[in-house]
Amino acid sequence: MPRNGEDWPLISDMVAKNHRLIVFTSMASKQDTEGIAYQWNYMVENQYGNGGMYSGLCSNRVESAPLNDKNKSLVFINYFPTLPNNYDACEQNSEELMNMLQTCYHKAGNRWANFLAVDYYKRSNGGGAFQATDMVNGKHLCGCDDIHTCLPNSTSRACTTMRSTGRKFFIYEK
Template identity: 45%
Template sequence: MSNALSRVLNASGLMKYWYPVNQMPRNGSWPLQSRMIKHNHRLLVFTSVTSKEASEGIAFEWNYVVENKYGDEGMNSTSCPNRAESSPMNTTSKSLMMQMACHHFSAKRWANFVAVDFYLLGDASEAVNVANGHMVCGCDNVAYCRVSSSEVLELWLIS
């Protein structure tokens, strides 16, 4: 892990929640939130620099995530092209899926991972509620499901 990132995580008290890259599932399912909490693996940190996974223990995002192009180009009714860095949208060997609009083009998988930029401009918690609803009970919002809290995504916004 980079010295700067280690210092920030240690100083903030977040290092104890770090999910070690050597325990992250590459091709399988992620554990339920309850198991992650039990083992204090609540914080996922990813990098877009390939070499940092081996050298610093930071997960290389594209080993785990499938994502469509962002903006209008990535969301239309006839296609859902992947980002250049990402595997194709229908790749099932990557266990984290980031875009619900591409359900039909992504091997019918629902988004199970939410990345947040500019969180003050949108409603990240509502996006998590919708994703949980689709994954847990096939509803448009987790509020319509009867579930335990261990079955749903949790969103932490750190600024």
Template identity: 55%
Template sequence: GSVQQPAINVFKEIQTFLEANPSAVITVFLEDYTVAGSLPKVFNASGLMKYWFPVAKMPKSGGNWPLLKDMISQNERLLVFASKKAKEASEGIPFEWNYVVESQYGNEGMVEGKCPNRGESPAMDSKSQSLVLMNFFTTDPNPTGVCGNNSAPLVSMLKTCHDLSGNRWPNYIAVDYYMRSDGGGAPLATDVANGHLVCGCDNIAYCKG
């Protein structure tokens, strides 16, 4: 099970990581139940604002994102999305589904040949959002069954979701126990998606000229 702790502790860990890894870019998806005004305070207190990618720069209606190298050179290396629509205008915290389509999580999201959107998300093939998040994990976490799930079925779902998301490869892949697989696993799925996103190849390894 997860250990509950104050958000500031987690944010400070992220701050430490960004400080130590000057070419890393991190995205945080917040399931937001906080009272108005509290998140900006915690982001400020944690020292994360110096890495903040501002909502004003986020592409509206499916436009192109800046290149990673430009985000890195401008030190805007932290993307934060939250689940409360009103806070984008009032607190500058981007509303996830203005920018991201997200597939159904849990068992319903693991049906072969299907890639339905989760209830809150726009349709997977909606082009008004330029980022795609694919979920692929069972409703109840299973440390043994996950090895099989994170292998061939994960790469297969990657291709299914590509076809059903308007021919877009996922920018984010969410799995349980990402270190576990029967070979390849989440790192391979990431290499496949990145290869297609970067150079149209089946693996990022083939992009290196």
């Protein structure tokens, strides 16, 4: 875990040291007693469930600091209804998801999501959660609209149509 304002390590550095897992807890005491990162010390999170699915709005979860709190270096974006709905997932995990990521980017002080939580991640009317993850990875890595367009070892607006590998962030299904 970063200490004294340090940045999180790069994925490539974690792999090189065989440190490939970061665990977060919602119980503050576990950070001191078990060394598990207390999530609210490190991240902001938008509202989950129906409350987090209003077009054009991206409000923070009650337990979270405001989304634009830059003292928290990680951004967690939820985009799923309160009650899982397989039928509507195709629509939700498509243009609506991409629009929410843009909205939350602005609400989080122009920071892209590091984590994305959706229901039925394989369902969409297009690229879905995978396209959303490729987009935020591209924005993080090189500023491009898709990680596959980042030039190898690029750090700023070096985009191409070539496939490359880079720093990956996470997507998971709740």
